[in-house]
Amino acid sequence: VQYQAGNNAAMATLFAWYGKQYGEVGGQHVDVSIFETQMASINGRLGSLVQYQYNGGLSKRTQPGSRGYPMGHYKCKDGYVQVNGGGVRGWPLTVKMLGLQSLENDPRFAPPDGQLNPESKEEFERTIWEPWLMERTANQVMEECQKYEIFAVAVSTVDQVMNNNPQFDFRGFFVDVDHPQAGRLRYPGAPIYNNNGWWQPLKPAPLLGEHNQAILEARPSTREKDASQGHWINDPERPPSTSTNTGFPPQDGNIKPKLPLEGIRIIDVTLYFAGPYATMFLGDLGAEVIRVEPRHFIPTGGRGSSAFPTKEAEEKAASSQYPNRDPGERPWNRVAGRNDYLRNKYSITSDMSSPEGKEVFRKLAESSDVLVVNLVPG
Numbered sequence: 001v002q003y004q005a006g007n008n009a010a011m012a013t014l015f016a017w018y019g020k021q022y023g024e025v026g027g028q029h030v031d032v033s034i035f036e037t038q039m040a041s042i043n044g045r046l047g048s049l050v051q052y053q054y055n056g057g058l059s060k061r062t063q064p065g066s067r068g069y070p071m072g073h074y075k076c077k078d079g080y081v082q083v084n085g086g087g088v089r090g091w092p093l094t095v096k097m098l099g100l101q102s103l104e105n106d107p108r109f110a111p112p113d114g115q116l117n118p119e120s121k122e123e124f125e126r127t128i129w130e131p132w133l134m135e136r137t138a139n140q141v142m143e144e145c146q147k148y149e150i151f152a153v154a155v156s157t158v159d160q161v162m163n164n165n166p167q168f169d170f171r172g173f174f175v176d177v178d179h180p181q182a183g184r185l186r187y188p189g190a191p192i193y194n195n196n197g198w199w200q201p202l203k204p205a206p207l208l209g210e211h212n213q214a215i216l217e218a219r220p221s222t223r224e225k226d227a228s229q230g231h232w233i234n235d236p237e238r239p240p241s242t243s244t245n246t247g248f249p250p251q252d253g254n255i256k257p258k259l260p261l262e263g264i265r266i267i268d269v270t271l272y273f274a275g276p277y278a279t280m281f282l283g284d285l286g287a288e289v290i291r292v293e294p295r296h297f298i299p300t301g302g303r304g305s306s307a308f309p310t311k312e313a314e315e316k317a318a319s320s321q322y323p324n325r326d327p328g329e330r331p332w333n334r335v336a337g338r339n340d341y342l343r344n345k346y347s348i349t350s351d352m353s354s355p356e357g358k359e360v361f362r363k364l365a366e367s368s369d370v371l372v373v374n375l376v377p378g
Helices: 002-022 034-039 045-055 087-098 118-133 138-147 158-163 166-171 212-218 274-284 311-316 355-366
Strands: 071-075 080-084 151-155 174-179 183-188 265-269 288-293 345-349 370-373
Touching: 002 034, 034 045, 071 118, 080 138, 087 138, 138 151, 265 274, 274 288, 274 345, 274 370, 288 355
Parallel strands: 265 288, 265 370, 288 345
Antiparallel strands: 071 080, 080 151, 174 183
16 A cells, blocks of 8 residues: 555656646645545546446455366465466467367367356366476466466565566576675665666665765755845845745636646557556556457457347346446446546547557657557567
């Protein structure tokens, strides 16, 4: 909670500065509510609030695998893994990886009904999945799943994260820092990887009062004279300021306040949560965000389920993402879990695999300022 609020406060501070420096927004008073940052959090709260307004439904915790299997945390040869290999998308990939394509359409396991059957889940995991896992290490399971585009990750201990993590090592995430009291230790470094090196190496935490003299000697003297009024800044006889600039926008309902990112065009080619959530904030702050989406299929992490939902199924479900539990003729426009973070965006559709689609995208890129992508390369 505190971390999320702190990230929002840092973002607000940066954009307040940017708007004043480059957007002619003026000085800003930034007030961050911890409660409000949580209500707008992407980790379920934002979508749940929109869902409640759609149909009055209250989201509930569900058992792992309640929407398909294999899904959840599993024990393997040397530890644990987290796998999301079930459902309409994951099941065909899982059986292909296992070399058991004959099970893809087996009514015991196949979606939709087989993937929701707890008895079928227990049978598959006990007789097929868990024996397969116990023959492989966590890293082997992760690498094998990734070959077949199945979401999976090894569950690491703290020691493994710090001392045996090839991805962090490749990115140079951890850095060694010398501290005059604590000594030389490894610290988490830059959360942003860039090729220009503008994220500075870490400096050790300062000792209490370490920089008193340097800071005090560098600051302007408080006895500096105010040239415009002819008084010293700390002079008790200095008259009060007559400036009318309060730093707040005019209190006129007919005047739309200027936003810091107005005039910036951003191409949004993102899925799931992190990418669309990032561009949501950019749109909130005035950027023109153009979301490029496929028209001929619903990608994983896109606008709802790839399987066309029915009103009957939604009425029986524990919870529903659709207004009045009715997907309608175009459910991709009605799903709460996407409409929450697609606000303040434009949408265009394009088949990026076709020559025409690629040409349209190139033309759009030529007239844009920023491209945001979180898709897997290839």
